[in-house]
Structures are given as C-alpha cells and as structure tokens.
Amino acid sequence: MSTSTSPLALPFPSLPAIPGVSLRVARARYKNWDRCDLTFVTLDEGTSVAGVLTTSKCPSPEVEWCRKALPLGTARALVVNAGNSNAFTGNRGRAAVEAIAARTAQHLGCEPSDIFVASTGVIGVPLPIDKAEAGLDAAYTAEPCAWEDAAATIMTTDTFAKGAMTTAVVDGRTVTLAGIIKGSGMIAPDMATMLGFIFTDAAVDAMFLQRVLSEANGTSFSCITVDGDTSTSDTVLAFATGKAGNMPLANDDDAGADAFRAALADLCRKLALLVVRDGEGAQKLIEITVEGAESDRSAHRIAMSIANSPLVKTAIAGEDANWGRVVMAVGKAGEPAERDKLAIRFGATQVAQGGLAVEGYDEAPVAAHLKGQEIEIGVNLGLGEGRATVWTCDLTHGYISINADYRS
Amino acid sequence: MSTSTSPLALPFPSLPAIPGVSLRVARARYKNWDRCDLTFVTLDEGTSVAGVLTTSKCPSPEVEWCRKALPLGTARALVVNAGNSNAFTGNRGRAAVEAIAARTAQHLGCEPSDIFVASTGVIGVPLPIDKAEAGLDAAYTAEPCAWEDAAATIMTTDTFAKGAMTTAVVDGRTVTLAGIIKGSGMIAPDMATMLGFIFTDAAVDAMFLQRVLSEANGTSFSCITVDGDTSTSDTVLAFATGKAGNMPLANDDDAGADAFRAALADLCRKLALLVVRDGEGAQKLIEITVEGAESDRSAHRIAMSIANSPLVKTAIAGEDANWGRVVMAVGKAGEPAERDKLAIRFGATQVAQGGLAVEGYDEAPVAAHLKGQEIEIGVNLGLGEGRATVWTCDLTHGYISINADYRS
Numbered sequence: 001m002s003t004s005t006s007p008l009a010l011p012f013p014s015l016p017a018i019p020g021v022s023l024r025v026a027r028a029r030y031k032n033w034d035r036c037d038l039t040f041v042t043l044d045e046g047t048s049v050a051g052v053l054t055t056s057k058c059p060s061p062e063v064e065w066c067r068k069a070l071p072l073g074t075a076r077a078l079v080v081n082a083g084n085s086n087a088f089t090g091n092r093g094r095a096a097v098e099a100i101a102a103r104t105a106q107h108l109g110c111e112p113s114d115i116f117v118a119s120t121g122v123i124g125v126p127l128p129i130d131k132a133e134a135g136l137d138a139a140y141t142a143e144p145c146a147w148e149d150a151a152a153t154i155m156t157t158d159t160f161a162k163g164a165m166t167t168a169v170v171d172g173r174t175v176t177l178a179g180i181i182k183g184s185g186m187i188a189p190d191m192a193t194m195l196g197f198i199f200t201d202a203a204v205d206a207m208f209l210q211r212v213l214s215e216a217n218g219t220s221f222s223c224i225t226v227d228g229d230t231s232t233s234d235t236v237l238a239f240a241t242g243k244a245g246n247m248p249l250a251n252d253d254d255a256g257a258d259a260f261r262a263a264l265a266d267l268c269r270k271l272a273l274l275v276v277r278d279g280e281g282a283q284k285l286i287e288i289t290v291e292g293a294e295s296d297r298s299a300h301r302i303a304m305s306i307a308n309s310p311l312v313k314t315a316i317a318g319e320d321a322n323w324g325r326v327v328m329a330v331g332k333a334g335e336p337a338e339r340d341k342l343a344i345r346f347g348a349t350q351v352a353q354g355g356l357a358v359e360g361y362d363e364a365p366v367a368a369h370l371k372g373q374e375i376e377i378g379v380n381l382g383l384g385e386g387r388a389t390v391w392t393c394d395l396t397h398g399y400i401s402i403n404a405d406y407r408s
Numbered sequence: 409m410s411t412s413t414s415p416l417a418l419p420f421p422s423l424p425a426i427p428g429v430s431l432r433v434a435r436a437r438y439k440n441w442d443r444c445d446l447t448f449v450t451l452d453e454g455t456s457v458a459g460v461l462t463t464s465k466c467p468s469p470e471v472e473w474c475r476k477a478l479p480l481g482t483a484r485a486l487v488v489n490a491g492n493s494n495a496f497t498g499n500r501g502r503a504a505v506e507a508i509a510a511r512t513a514q515h516l517g518c519e520p521s522d523i524f525v526a527s528t529g530v531i532g533v534p535l536p537i538d539k540a541e542a543g544l545d546a547a548y549t550a551e552p553c554a555w556e557d558a559a560a561t562i563m564t565t566d567t568f569a570k571g572a573m574t575t576a577v578v579d580g581r582t583v584t585l586a587g588i589i590k591g592s593g594m595i596a597p598d599m600a601t602m603l604g605f606i607f608t609d610a611a612v613d614a615m616f617l618q619r620v621l622s623e624a625n626g627t628s629f630s631c632i633t634v635d636g637d638t639s640t641s642d643t644v645l646a647f648a649t650g651k652a653g654n655m656p657l658a659n660d661d662d663a664g665a666d667a668f669r670a671a672l673a674d675l676c677r678k679l680a681l682l683v684v685r686d687g688e689g690a691q692k693l694i695e696i697t698v699e700g701a702e703s704d705r706s707a708h709r710i711a712m713s714i715a716n717s718p719l720v721k722t723a724i725a726g727e728d729a730n731w732g733r734v735v736m737a738v739g740k741a742g743e744p745a746e747r748d749k750l751a752i753r754f755g756a757t758q759v760a761q762g763g764l765a766v767e768g769y770d771e772a773p774v775a776a777h778l779k780g781q782e783i784e785i786g787v788n789l790g791l792g793e794g795r796a797t798v799w800t801c802d803l804t805h806g807y808i809s810i811n812a813d814y815r816s
Contacts, residue, residue: 056739058747088735088747090764123732124765227718232739310635310718310803314811324531327496331464331640339466339496356498357532395718397808403722404804 008277008285008373008393009160015147015178016165018199020044020241024142025153028135030083030121030128036153038132039080040139041197042108047241049075049116050210052217054234060087061094062117063233065101069113073206075239076114077104078197080154081132082182083121087232092126099129100136107140118195118235120156120182151180154195157402158184158278164270168202168263170256171246175202177267183275184226196221196236196271202260203242205250212261213238213268220268223300223390225307226279227399238264276391281398285391286316286375293386298335300388305333306377313395319370321363323351330379341382346370416685416693416781416801417568423555423586424573426607428452428649432550433561436543438491438529438536444561446540447488448547449605450516455649456611457483457524458618460625462642468495469502470525471641473509477521481614483647484522485512486605488562489540490590491529495640500534507537508544515548526603526643528564528590559588562603565810566592566686572678576610576671578664579654583610585675591683592634604629604644604679610668611650613658620669621646621676628676631708631798633715634687635807646672684799689806692724693799694783701794706743708796713741714785721803727778729771731759738787749790754778 021043025036051070053063079100086093101112108114119127151161165178183194198213213236221236242248249257276285288306293299306312309329315322323344330337340355347369350358369375375394429451433444459478461471487508494501509520516522527535559569573586591602606621621644629644650656657665684693696714701707714720717737723730731752738745748763755777758766777783783802 054739055742056736057742057745058735058739058750088732088760088764090748090762092764123735124760232736310807311811314808317808317812320812324496327466327531328464328640331462331466334463334465337465340498342466352496352532354498356496356500394812395808396812397805399718400722400725400803400805400808403719404725404728404802 005159006278006282008282010274010277012148012151012161012163013165015163016176018176018178018241019201019243020047021199021239022144023147023150024139025145025149026135026139026142028081028131030081030131036149037082038135038139039150039153040136041078041150043075043077043239044241044243045076047075047239048073048204048206048209049237049239050206050213051235051237052214052221054231056232058088058232060085060119060233061089061097062086062119063235065097066116066235066237069116072113074114075116076108076110078116078237078239079104079136080195081119081127082154082156084119084125084127085121085123085233086119086127087123089124089126096127096129096132100132103133103136116237118233120154120195120233123232147178147180154180154182156182157280158182160278162271162274162278164267164274166263166267168256168259170202170249170260173244173246175200175244175246175260177263179267179271181271181274184278184280194221194231194234194275198238198267200240201244202240203244203246203248204240204260205248208250209238209240212264215261216265216268219265220272224272224276225304225390225392226276273391276393279393280402281396282393283396284316284373284375284394286377286393287389287391288377289389290379290381291387292381292383294336294384295386296388299386300390301335302330302333302337302379303388303390305329306379307390307392310395313392316370316375317394317396321346321351321366321370326377326379336383337381338383343380343382345378347376413567414686414690416690418682418685420556420559420569420571421573423571424584426584426586426649427609427651428455429607429647430552431555431558432547433553433557434543434547434550436489436539438489438539444557445490446543446547447558447561448544449486449558451483451485451647452649452651453484455483455647456481456614456617457645457647458614458621459643459645460622460629462639464640466496466640468493468527468641469505470494470527471643473505474524474643474645477524480521482522483524484516484518486524486645486647487512487544488603489527489535490562490564492527492533492535493529493531493641494527494535495531497532497534504535504537504540508540511541511544524645526641528562528603528641531640555586555588562588562590564590565688566590568686570679570682570686572675572682574671574675576664576667578610578657578668581652581654583608583652583654583668585671587675587679589679589682592686592688602629602639602642602683606646606675608648609652610648611652611654611656612648612668613656616658617646617648620672623669624673624676627673628680632680632684633712633798633800634684681799684801687801688810689804690801691804692781692783692802694724694785694801695797695799696785697797698787698789699795700789700791702744702792703794704796707794708798709743710738710741710745710787711796711798713737714787715798715800718803721800724778724783725802725804729754729759729774729778734785734787744791745789746791751788751790753786755784
C-alpha cells in the first residue's frame with residue numbers, strides 16, 4: 001500500500017500549542033510495523049466535548065462508546081488507534097474499548113466515560129487488548145510530541161499528515177482552534193476511516209459546542225465525498241479546555257459566540273478539504289456549487305449526486321468538459337429540476353443554459369481550467385434560492401489500483 | 409472507443425420471427441461512420457404497447473414523446489437512432505422527434521402517436537432532421553433484416569449484440585417473446601443509454617401489458633447497476649402484435665396470464681443481465697442477494713447500496729473476499745440493519761455471522777469462487793422475510809479507461 005504523496009497534498013502548517021492539551025504517541029504495534037500507531041491526548045480538567053459520528057447502522061464499538069459518553073459533556077483524554085479499526089468484532093471489540101477506557105481512567109484518576117476512543121484500520125479483527133494497554137502505558141510516560149507527530153500517528157492509507165488552525169476573538173480574548181484529521185477514501189471501513197479531532201482553549205459549554213459542531217459539520221465533513229462510501233467508524237470530536245479564560249460560551253447571544261461559530265466552521269471546512277486532497281487516487285480537487293434550487297437541502301442532494309457520479313468524476317480525470325454527465329447527475333438526484341432552466345458552468349465559463357449547449361462558447365478557458373488541479377463546476381437550477389457547495393476528487397486509475405490491486 | 413468484446417459476452421441466440429413484426433436497418437450516418445445506425449421496426453395494425461422510461465428529471469425529448477404516446481396503447485412502428493441521443497437539445501430536439509414520427513406515420517398511413525422513438529449517443533447535439541428522414545426513407549424500402557442486425561444497429565459503446573427469447577402457453581397457444589437490448593454503463597447520457605425492446609405475437613391488452621411490464625421491470629432492469637448513474641434516455645418498450653390469435657390477455661385470471669407474466673419477467677431478467685455482462689470494464693458478473701430484511705423494498709435498497717459501492721466492486725475486481733466492505737455498504741444504506749445479526753457469504757461459504765468473522769472459515773472455496781466470472785454475495789440481515797436480488801459488475805481499470813481516457 002505504499003503510494004506516493006497525493007499531488008494535491010499541502011505542507012503541514014505551523015500549529016500553536018493549545019493550553020490544556022498534551023499530545024503523546026507510542027508504538028502499540030497493532031500491525032507488523034515500527035511506526036507509532038497509538039495517539040494519546042490528555043485534556044485538563046474542565047474540558048468540554050462534542051462530537052459527530054457515522055450514521056452507519058453497523059458502527060464500530062468505538063463509535064458506540066463515544067455516542068454513550070458524549071451526552072455527559074466532559075473529557076479527560078482521547079485515545080486513537082491506527083492499524084485496526086476494531087469494527088465488526090462483536091463482544092471482544094467492545095471489551096477492548098472498555099479496557100482502553102478503564103486503563104486510561106486509572107492513569108488519570110477520572111471516570112472511564114471521560115475517555116474518548118477512536119480506531120481505524122482493518123476490520124473484523126478484535127483490537128488486541130494487551131497491545132493497547134502496553135501502548136497506553138508507554139504513551140502515558142512518553143514526552144509530549146508535536147501536532148505533526150500526532151497527525152502522522154493517526155494515519156493509515158493517508159499519504160500526508162493533515163492539520164489546520166484558526167483563531168477567533170471571544171469575550172475580548174483571542175482563542176485558538178487547532179485540528180488534525182485523517183481519511184483518504186470516504187471511506188473504507190477496512191483502511192481509510194475519517195477521524196477528525198479539534199481542540200480549542202476557548203471555554204465552551206458542551207451543549208453549545210455540540211450545536212455549533214453539528215452546524216459546522218453540515219457545511220464541511222457532510223459536504224465531502226471521495227467514493228460515496230460511508231465508514232463504520234467516522235468520528236469527529238471537538239474538545240474545549242477553557243484555558244483561554246473567557247466567559248464560557250453557552251448561547252447564541254454570548255459575546256464572541258458568532259466569531260467562535262464562524263471559526264469552528266472555517267476550521268472544519270479546512271480539515272474536510274484536506275481529506276479530499278488525499279482522496280484515493282485523487283489528481284484533482286473538484287468544488288461543486290449548486291444554486292437556484294428549491295431549498296438548501298435539495299441543492300445539497302443534487303450537489304452530492306454530481307459529486308458521487310463515477311461518470312462525472314472520470315470525465316474530470318480525463319479533463320473533459322462533459323456537461324452532459326452533469327445533466328445526467330442532476331436528473332438522477334430525484335430532486336426538483338427542470339431541464340429547460342438548467343445552466344452549467346466549468347470554472348467561469350457557461351457551457352449550457354436554458355436546456356441546451358451555449359452555442360459557440362469559448363472552449364479555450366474551459367480546457368485551461370480543466371487542466372488545473374482545482375476544478376469548479378457550477379449548476380444553476382433556476383428554480384429558487386437553495387444553495388450548497390460540496391467537494392470531491394476525480395476518479396482515476398489510482399483509485400482502482402489502491403482498492404482492487406490489493407488483497408486484504 | 410474501440411474496446412475488445414467483454415469477457416462476459418454471450419453469443420447472440422437464435423431468435424424466431426415474431427408474426428406482425430418486421431425489422432429493417434439503414435445508414436442515417438448520425439456520426440462519421442459507415443455502419444447502420446437507424447433501426448426501423450414496423451408493427452402490424454392491432455399491436456398494443458407498454459413501456460417503462462427513465463426516472464430522470466432531465467429526460468430526452470424521445471422519452472417525453474413515448475411518455476405521451478404510451479397511454480394511447482397502440483403502436484405501428486419503432487424508430488431507434490444510434491450515435492446521437494438528442495438529449496438536452498431544447499426545441500430543436502423536440503422538433504426532430506416530431507419530424508421522425510410524422511415522416512414514419514406518413515409512410516405507414518397511421519397517426520404519429522403510433523410511432524415510438526428512442527435515441528442513444530452523444531448529448532447536446534440536436535438530431536439532424538435531414539439525416540433522420542433520409543435514413544427513414546432508406547429503411548422503409550430496405551429488405552427486412554435479422555434480429556442480430558437490429559440488435560447490432562442499436563449499439564453504441566456496447567461490445568456485443570444482445571438478444572433473448574422465451575415462450576409461454578397462453579389460451580392453448582404457444583406465444584413467443586423476443587427482445588433486443590443495448591447498454592454498457594448504467595448509464596451515461598452521452599454514450600451508453602439502456603434501450604430495450606420486446607416483441608411478442610401474443611394478444612395482450614395494453615393496460616395489462618403495462619402492468620406486467622412494470623412488474624417485470626421491478627425484478628430485472630431496476631435490479632441492475634453498472635455505475636449507479638441513470639440515463640436521461642433509458643427506455644424499455646414492449647409490443648404485442650396479437651398474431652398468435654389467443655383471446656387477448658386483459659386480466660390476472662385470464663387463461664395464460666400467469667404464464668405470460670412469468671415469461672415476460674424471465675425475458676426481462678435475461679435482457680437485463682446481458683447489459684451487466686457488457687458493463688463498462690466488467691470482468692465479473694456479481695449477483696447480490698439480500699434476505700432477512702424488514703421488507704422486500706428494504707432488501708432491494710441494501711442490495712443496491714452494496715452493488716453501487718465502489719469499494720465492494722473494486723474488491724471483487726481484486727478477487728478479495730473483503731466482507732468488511734459489504735458490512736460498510738449495508739451500514740450506509742440507511743435501512744434497518746443490526747450489526748450483530750448480520751451474516752455474509754461469498755458463494756456458498758459463510759464468512760461472517762452474528763456480527764463477526766466466522767472463525768477459521770475455509771478460505772479455499774472462497775478464493776476459488778472469487779477467481780470465477782460469476783460471483784455471488786449473500787447477506788442475511790436476520791430481521792424479517794424481505795428479500796431481493798440485484799446484479800452488477802466489478803469496477804476495473806477498464807471502466808476508468810473507457811470513461812476518463814476519452815474526450816467527448
């Protein structure tokens with residue numbers, strides 16, 4: 001599975017320390033490798049937590065554990081295992097998550113429900129409890145590490161480490177938000193779950209944090225797709241340590257609530273886009289904007305229908321301005337659309353309008369746009385004011401090689 | 409686009425003449441080629457007709473024409489154009505369909521609404537009326553041709569001509585049903601629409617024919633997918649000439665109604681499977697059966713979720729018994745499923761049961777099964793009695809080559 005770095009990779013940014021957050025990594029050796037594969041993040045007392053989890057009906061025991069712990073709203077540690085997703089492992093998988101939480105709680109002197117756990121890697125193999133416990137013990141006594149080390153340790157098929165940051169002014173203080181993420185397909189349960197972790201020193205009430213994270217998810221992680229496949233383990237968690245000393249955010253009209261909400265949405269979008277940039281086999285990042293729909297929800301569904309169409313994605317891989325495939329994807333979405341009102345653009349050039357091709361449109365700027373790494377497709381349905389933007393990548397021989405020319 | 413014949417191709421079968429049906433082909437030269445690309449089927453007076461059409465919200469004018477003509481229930485001719493789908497061409501596209509129907513009606517001395525039209529090929533280019541009319545005139549005076557000629561003339565990216573037949577005893581008489589079909593993706597609007605045409609000498613009331621065709625569609629054409637993409641032009645039409653002389657079938661309890669229904673369903677399934685066998689890049693035919701679902705509808709949705717998963721399809725291409733990807737696809741379908749009741753088999757071998765891998769299952773028969781051309785995946789949800797079978801093909805480098813390494 002050694003693949004070269006995605007051509008769309010970005011360098012790891014400089015991320016500041018977040019007061020109240022300590023990062024450590026260790027070698028649990030979940031697979032026969034010598035890399036760090038266990039990430040251990042400790043969080044000072046008073047840290048609030050929120051999360052969004054896979055909608056899969058067959059979630060991993062880690063997802064079930066987080067779903068149960070989230071309503072309590074407090075966190076003291078995050079443990080992330082790479083190399084084994086522990087999904088579809090029955091009672092033994094559940095026992096492994098419970099053992100990790102218990103051991104960590106013992107180290108920190110807290111409740112097991114304050115420990116959040118996520119795992120990514122092969123499925124169907126129960127996470128070995130002895131390796132997890134030894135890895136945890138090693139991490140607990142290790143020196144703190146840098147963001148990039150943690151971001152690299154949660155990787156599986158990812159080809160580059162992914163992180164982002166932003167700031168906001170809340171209650172007169174500058175708060176920092178930083179996040180790391182992994183994901184490369186959207187997402188294979190066996191190899192490429194999306195896991196994202198966000199940390200801030202802002203003081204944020206857990207319920208409010210949950211609300212703004214869910215909102216941010218709606219315009220970020222829910223708007224990306226590599227292959228339309230949804231993992232059994234997808235997890236995004238946000239932790240707020242409160243060390244910035246602001247009055248805790250709890251309501252929409254609190255000072256700085258809007259700024260924090262905007263900053264979190266910005267960070268989530270940055271992190272989500274990094275996953276698309278590392279999409280399996282991706283050569284191009286595709287931004288699809290649908291406007292003029294009957295509602296935002298309808299626009300989103302149509303945009304995802306386009307983003308998930310293998311024929312649209314292969315056309316972009318072939319640098320082909322094949323707007324007919326976009327029409328097809330609009331038509332199959334099952335949402336209100338009228339063929340004779342439809343307009344389509346590639347980059348800034350309208351190629352179809354009013355139900356037919358724009359006669360004699362200038363093909364040169366379209367061809368130039370399609371040769372680039374960042375492709376924009378715009379669809380105007382001409383029906384209403386609904387609007388959505390989603391992101392995907394092209395579908396290439398690389399995707400097939402990664403997923404077919406490989407035996408589990 | 410010259411690709412070699414699908415490894416899953418079947419030889420064209422021997423199909424009998426259907427009394428009341430005459431097949432002719434001609435060169436309209438819709439593209440710069442020298443092959444026949446216009447198929448002209450005349451039907452004796454008294455022929456009833458039924459059809460199922462694409463659910464796309466952006467259908468071709470041909471689809472709109474057929475949708476309007478079908479309720480009248482009578483047919484005298486079918487015209488099929490290959491090389492130009494006439495989709496997304498505004499008023500000029502509508503005018504082309506009207507011209508074809510008018511010219512044909514003039515030749516036959518019937519109403520334009522008795523003429524059914526279907527087109528497949530590039531989109532966005534209005535079908536040239538002069539070429540269509542010249543082609544029609546040539547076809548009208550041509551000698552009748554064989555089924556295989558007609559089946560080849562409706563092809564676009566298809567790699568082999570597709571036809572099938574069956575018989576039934578109705579009212580003491582043996583009636584024959586024969587069909588031809590084209591399709592290779594499911595389905596690109598620009599290249600590979602699915603068009604299917606079924607002919608029988610049985611006497612069948614149009615409303616009854618419509619009902620049994622819709623039923624048959626539910627277990628055949630609606631159960632296949634190559635890439636999850638739905639064409640703007642998908643069309644299946646069934647014509648019944650009545651020449652067999654049986655008492656016209658009009659009700660479920662008419663003599664032979666059950667036999668006719670079963671024969672039609674059988675023929676539709678045969679034709680649908682031929683399309684999957686010619687799926688773009690297909691190396692393997694995959695049959696997915698979901699049972700134990702809460703309802704048949706729920707089983708169908710879960711089966712289609714598996715069939716449309718790029719990760720499942722690439723795993724089969726790689727001959728990899730990756731049941732984790734099947735779990736993922738069940739989980740993302742959004743239908744009732746319980747992880748700990750799920751059982752999965754490849755061929756006859758159970759690989760997962762009760763929410764985890766079957767310990768020490770014999771991998772040899774699984775590996776042997778996956779090396780074959782016809783793959784069976786079975787999923788038992790353990791919830792109820794809902795059941796569905798769908799068919800797809802694997803996702804290979806060939807699919808990418810056909811769809812990305814090509815410029816329209």
